Amino acid sequence: MTAHPELPDVLDVYHALERMHEWRGWHWWPDADPFEVCVGCILVQNTMWTNVERAIERLKAADALTPGAMAVLPPEALEDLVRPSGQYRQKAKKLRAFLDLCSRHGGFEALMALEASELRTVLLGCWGIGPESADAMVLYASRQPAVVIDAYTMRLFGRLDIGPVGSAEYRTWQAWKEEVLASEPRSPGEDRDLKARYHALIVMHCKHLCLKNRPKCEECELLPRCPYGQEMQG
Ligand code: SF4
CATH class of the missing domain: 1.10.340.30 (Hypothetical protein; domain 2)
Structure with a gap:
């Protein structure tokens, strides 16, 4: 399978979010009732x-x-x-x-x-x-793979200018992220864990740094690659 051209970007963002927020707990992962x-x-x-x-x-x-x-x-x-x-x-x-x-x-x-x-x-x-x-x-x-999209997802990737920026359609964003993540082979368990962790990290990032108003870009590892953050600093 040929990797989606945006896969490296999407995985880079994931790893950056992990480095910035891995210490924070999240209510639904890994073992909520x-x-x-x-x-x-x-x-x-x-x-x-x-x-x-x-x-x-x-x-x-x-x-x-x-x-x-x-x-x-x-x-x-x-x-x-x-x-x-x-x-x-x-x-x-x-x-x-x-x-x-x-x-x-x-x-x-x-x-x-x-x-x-x-x-x-x-x-x-x-x-x-x-x-x-x-x-x-x-x-x-049910702990099966699924891509969850929310306003935080659209805010973060929109600011990074990755994905179907400008769309507010749930299904459009979901189809894009499903396609990007599916371009690299993973076991169902790995796929589920990546999707669960990724969504949790996006929520944490948007709650703590990538705020709707006055994002804390100076504390964000993604700043060098973020057009929105660069403009805010400018
Ligand atoms: S640099 Fe700023 S706008 Fe860009 S992702 Fe980070 S916090 Fe959000």
Whole structure:
């Protein structure tokens, strides 16, 4: 297989991110509880992760962070527990829709055991689960390879002028990154680990250095190759 012309760039960025952020922990990697990951994927929509952490702590304290325990909670009790994550009525409804999906597929474990592309399709058919949540669940909960795209991914690669810069389409960015990473042979486990680690590193980089406003370019190893950062310094 011929390497994609952008593969060296994409791997260079990965290694630079690893050097800058390897010491930071990330909530979904390497060994988070799969059901907690799925709940987090739903609760994090339109809010900050710190708010999700508070909701997860409340669910844990109420012994409600398992599919069985959550399924028997009265709707108002679930709403109250997830209140810190914002839009709590809607999010409780989304969690119940996800639990319904699990029961229709023989339970949470059986659902997560589906092959990646089938699981993605099934998840996308569930109310309240979009492409980013579905791919994050495939990658971090069912632990199969998936490329997760988010606003951080588009910000970082857009600033570095790598990839389909200018597009805001999830599928366009995902297809590009899938194609680039697929141009080098890897075992399924290595592929999964690279994708999981890469997405985590992008999130950490954009939260700590490549900020939306006033990025800390002087602390960033990518500055010599970053047109946006060079312009900011200029
Ligand atoms: S140099 Fe600045 S803009 Fe470029 S990737 Fe680093 S932090 Fe982001």
